[in-house]
Amino acid sequence: MNIKENVPISELTTMRLGGKARYVIEIQDLKDIPTAYNFAAEKKLPTWIMGGGANTIGQDAGFAGVILLNKLKGIEVVSETSDEVVVRAMGGEIWDDLVDFTCERGYSGIEALSKIPGTVGAAPVQNIGAYGQDIATVIESVEAWDRESHELIILSNTEMQMSYRSTIFNTGKDTGRYFIVAVNLILANDGHMQPPFYNALQKYIDTHKITDFSPMSIRKIVSEIRAEKLPDPAVEASAGSFFKNIFVTDDEAAAVTAAGIKVWEKENGKKMINSGYLIEGAGLKGKELHGMKVSDKAALVLINKSAKSYADLDAARTEIRNAVQEKYGFMLEQEPVEIPTGVK
Ligand SMILES: Cc1cc2nc3c(=O)[nH]c(=O)nc-3n(C[C@H](O)[C@H](O)[C@H](O)COP(=O)(O)OP(=O)(O)OC[C@H]3O[C@@H](n4cnc5c(N)ncnc54)[C@H](O)[C@@H]3O)c2cc1C
Known part of the structure; x- marks a missing residue:
């Protein structure tokens, strides 16, 4: 079992942010799973599962715990x-x-x-x-x-x-x-x-x-x-869509449409507000905020151009959410998950 210490989460995630994880264990064999959980339990540390880190954000304080990195193949x-x-x-x-x-x-x-x-x-x-x-x-x-x-x-x-x-x-x-x-x-x-x-x-x-x-x-x-x-994670740092689209009931859709907001009808009949459309409507498409760029091709995507820390991302996220809420009354929900710092 391969155990690494003090690994920057920025190197494990496509958004390329986040401080160090205390331990990272590569799971290469089924038996590594219980061994890794036992290792964490013995050290009284929390655990976190990771694959490619394409939907995960690391915080500046890192993770005082054990990341289990999935490498099972076949x-x-x-x-x-x-x-x-x-x-x-x-x-x-x-x-x-x-x-x-x-x-x-x-x-x-x-x-x-x-x-x-x-x-x-x-x-x-x-x-x-x-x-x-x-x-x-x-x-x-x-x-x-x-x-x-x-x-x-x-x-x-x-x-x-x-x-x-x-x-x-x-x-x-x-x-x-x-x-x-x-x-x-x-x-x-x-x-x-x-x-x-x-x-x-x-x-x-x-x-x-x-x-x-x-x-x-x-x-x-x-x-x-x-x-x-969409940005290629090998070239540009991002976590893909940063906010979720908003699904609404038929009644809500009628009210929203009356207020001049576009509602999409999906193939399964469900009604959806495209959060990228709201971000664009709030005038943020293509804008760079605290080193994070709202993609000019898909406004749901935030690209890490020069953000050095999670704090930069946090500041950009707050500005986007506030602008959308002020204009449309919707609070955007984040799609990528965040690794808790594990600090007790
Ligand atoms: C450029 C770009 C485009 C994207 N486009 C799309 C898209 O079109 N559609 C879409 O749905 N998503 C999209 N995403 C998001 C992302 O690709 C997906 O969510 C993908 O499934 C993440 O895989 P990962 O291995 O990197 O997950 P990670 O980021 O490593 O983990 C994501 C979550 O899954 C958990 N997890 C990971 N592995 C396991 C496991 N083996 N067992 C249990 N839990 C686990 C983690 O704990 C975490 O909560 C995009 C991301 C990027 C960067």
């Missing part, structure tokens, strides 16, 4: 019929490698989730979604280490209670209870996404007169759209 086809295929991927695999694996074989179900940074194990945590797909619709189960019963268990799709950016892994009393070891997906064999597509995807397909909707073709289109719009 992807396999568990079963296959002419209609359906079950793919099992270990949690430390890079999510986009899994998407590539499935698209290469013509399996449909996660092709629109191409190029989402991070690991397979984190994908169910906030129910990743993009361009009309989310993992909730294809996930059969996860295999996880349960910190309460100290054993490997299986959680079914319904047990995970997945909705927009919310599951039992990040919401409610069981937050942090499960270390996701592997993910089992049920994908369509020989199938493909059907039109009409999610707005940006449809626009691209129409403009380029594309008729090939195979998983690999959709993967290529989504990759191009994302490369145009």
Whole structure:
């Protein structure tokens, strides 16, 4: 088991902020999980699970605890019929490698989730979604280490209670209870996404007169759209969308529309206010605040241009939230999670 000491969280997260974590343990084998938790318990330190750090913010004080870094590897086809295929991927695999694996074989179900940074194990945590797909619709189960019963268990799709950016892994009393070891997906064999597509995807397909909707073709289109719009974590520091979109009831939507705010109707009939549209409406798109830039291509994304500390991010976040609340009356909710400092 590989134990490192005093590792800057800025080096483990795509936003590249945060002080030192006291210990970081790489989980390379299943047996490393209980060993790492025992190590932390013996030292009376809190723990935190991490994959690629693409949805995680570190604070300046760091983390006086033990980070378990998921490095469990392996992807396999568990079963296959002419209609359906079950793919099992270990949690430390890079999510986009899994998407590539499935698209290469013509399996449909996660092709629109191409190029989402991070690991397979984190994908169910906030129910990743993009361009009309989310993992909730294809996930059969996860295999996880349960910190309460100290054993490997299986959680079914319904047990995970997945909705927009919310599951039992990040919401409610069981937050942090499960270390996701592997993910089992049920994908369509020989199938493909059907039109009409999610707005940006449809626009691209129409403009380029594309008729090939195979998983690999959709993967290529989504990759191009994302490369145009979203920062590449290898080049620019960010955590992707920094705020969540706002879902409203039909009555709320009517009131909001009457007040002149645009409401989007999603494919599933749900009504949503795009938080990026509110940030843009508040005049902040493209603005740099305390070293954090509101992306000029997607206003939901904050790019760390020159922020040196979490305090800079905090100041920028407060200004954005206040401006949106003043103009529209909505308090924006942050999407990325924050590692608590662990200081008691
Ligand atoms: C440029 C950019 C674009 C993005 N685009 C999208 C997008 O289109 N759609 C979208 O949904 N997200 C998007 N994201 C957010 C991010 O990519 C996803 O949330 C991704 O799943 C994070 O994976 P990670 O391994 O980096 O997670 P981390 O940041 O390491 O962890 C995120 C959370 O999951 C927990 N966790 C991690 N691994 C495990 C595990 N094995 N078991 C239990 N809990 C675990 C952590 O404790 C933490 O709470 C984007 C981010 C960036 C930087």
